[in-house]
Amino acid sequence: MGVVLSAPQSVWALGAPLLEGPVWVAREAALWFVDIKSRKVHRLDPASGGKRSWDAPAQIGFCLPAANGKFVAGLQTGLAIFDTTDGSFTPLVDPEPALPGNRLNDGTVDPAGRLWFGTMDDGESAVTGRIYRLGGDGRCVAETAAVSISNGPAVSPDGRTLYHVDTLGGRVHAAAVGVDGTLGESRIFTTIPNAEGFPDGPAVDAEGCVWIGLYNGGAVRRYSPAGGLLEVVEFPVSAITKVTFGGPDLRTVYATTANKHLDAEGRAAEPHAGDLFAFQVSVPGMPGTEVSVGL
Numbered sequence: 001m002g003v004v005l006s007a008p009q010s011v012w013a014l015g016a017p018l019l020e021g022p023v024w025v026a027r028e029a030a031l032w033f034v035d036i037k038s039r040k041v042h043r044l045d046p047a048s049g050g051k052r053s054w055d056a057p058a059q060i061g062f063c064l065p066a067a068n069g070k071f072v073a074g075l076q077t078g079l080a081i082f083d084t085t086d087g088s089f090t091p092l093v094d095p096e097p098a099l100p101g102n103r104l105n106d107g108t109v110d111p112a113g114r115l116w117f118g119t120m121d122d123g124e125s126a127v128t129g130r131i132y133r134l135g136g137d138g139r140c141v142a143e144t145a146a147v148s149i150s151n152g153p154a155v156s157p158d159g160r161t162l163y164h165v166d167t168l169g170g171r172v173h174a175a176a177v178g179v180d181g182t183l184g185e186s187r188i189f190t191t192i193p194n195a196e197g198f199p200d201g202p203a204v205d206a207e208g209c210v211w212i213g214l215y216n217g218g219a220v221r222r223y224s225p226a227g228g229l230l231e232v233v234e235f236p237v238s239a240i241t242k243v244t245f246g247g248p249d250l251r252t253v254y255a256t257t258a259n260k261h262l263d264a265e266g267r268a269a270e271p272h273a274g275d276l277f278a279f280q281v282s283v284p285g286m287p288g289t290e291v292s293v294g295l
Helices: 264-269
Strands: 009-012 019-025 030-035 040-045 050-055 060-065 071-075 078-083 088-093 102-109 115-121 131-134 140-142 150-155 161-166 171-176 187-191 198-204 210-215 219-223 229-234 240-246 252-257 276-280
Touching: 009 040, 019 060, 019 102, 019 240, 030 060, 030 252, 040 060, 060 115, 071 088, 071 102, 102 150, 115 150, 131 150, 161 198, 171 198, 210 252, 219 240
Parallel strands: 060 102, 150 198, 198 240
Antiparallel strands: 009 276, 019 030, 019 252, 030 040, 040 050, 060 071, 071 078, 078 088, 102 115, 115 131, 131 140, 150 161, 161 171, 171 187, 198 210, 210 219, 210 240, 219 229, 240 252, 252 276
16 A cells, blocks of 8 residues: 555645745744745745745755754855845855856755755756755865756655755665765665656655655656655646655645746646645655754
8 A cells, every 4th residue: 555645736826937945844834945946935834824935036946944043045156044034145155156057956954954955057958066065164065976957865764875866867866974974975776767757856754765756757756765666646747846744744745846848838738837736645754954064
């Protein structure tokens, strides 16, 4: 029997070019996510149905909660501190000052409070994207070889394995995380042929299974910790960019989607492309961690 209990339903009809980075913020019991191309930060309060949005000063790939009560945002111009009280973005550090054509794409926080994030070529062709870790000294450390579009990362429940994605290459990698945060050599966790969709943002549940959204694949897949395909969740839209676990019991999966790849005919055929979706599962996700290292 599968763990998916309901079909994905649109819960916020945004029709956005490129939603990304959903994260459940426990201190607010709210879901946060971004629209990269429209430069927006969005917040959904599922209990009240309340919705709120902020403008970002540049393309934004993620917005993750920090232990200081604020957020760390991944902008095209680098990491910044986002303060919801006044909507300000204060620059923190630019990991790639010599690569202005790159942008930050996705991020996560490991159980130790370390921020991991990826970069990519905004033109989606140059091999200039990497996975970085924000060190305790506030500097960004490149931890992976370069790819065109990096995605993820995501971390195992014990914090000892980091998953990261080479989207165009169709490869999901896994690597051991050292006690000091350094990343060991990457190995192939699973490979997805381009014809089946491009692996996008991953998330990990309490059983250590890896959920991967497929861009141009119209589905989310659940893989065992050993890399075996366990379940496929079909969507009414073709591009799923990332999932996360939320709700009071962490059994609601939220999924961000996109419509930037569609022409007018495609958008008519996929009226919910670019919306935020949700569905229910029987296995919960892992409680989130706030960024505390390097701030």
